Amino acid sequence: QVQLVESGGGLVQPGGSLRLSCAASGFTFSRYAMSWYRQAPGKERELVAIITTAGGSTHYADSVKGRFTISRDSAKNTVFLQMNSLKPEDTAIYYCHASLGYWGQGTQVTVSS
DSSP: OOEEEEEOOEEEOTTOOEEEEEEEESSOGGGSOEEEEEEOTTSOOEEEEEEOTTSOOEEEOTTTTTTEEEEEETTTTEEEEEEOSOOGGGOEEEEEEETTTEEOOOEEEEEOO
């Protein structure tokens, strides 16, 4: 069965960094685009970043451009989100999504001093 398991969330001070990981199993990872979404309290879930099947193309929300980097390792069936220069408004639950239609359970990221 398809599984997406996120890790790497936590509490970080403004200006800090975190690296999220999403380990995928149960499907042919290399055949699907992967993305990260986030949902802050009281807000709708929004796309943060997406990476194509071979990793040749990426897209970012304007709010994270230049600060976040999405990447994938097909040998490990894992997609990453490197988050730098974090701001309080980045606080949210971050979800991994596979383009075949599956979601992870989410990992909490809290940016606060």
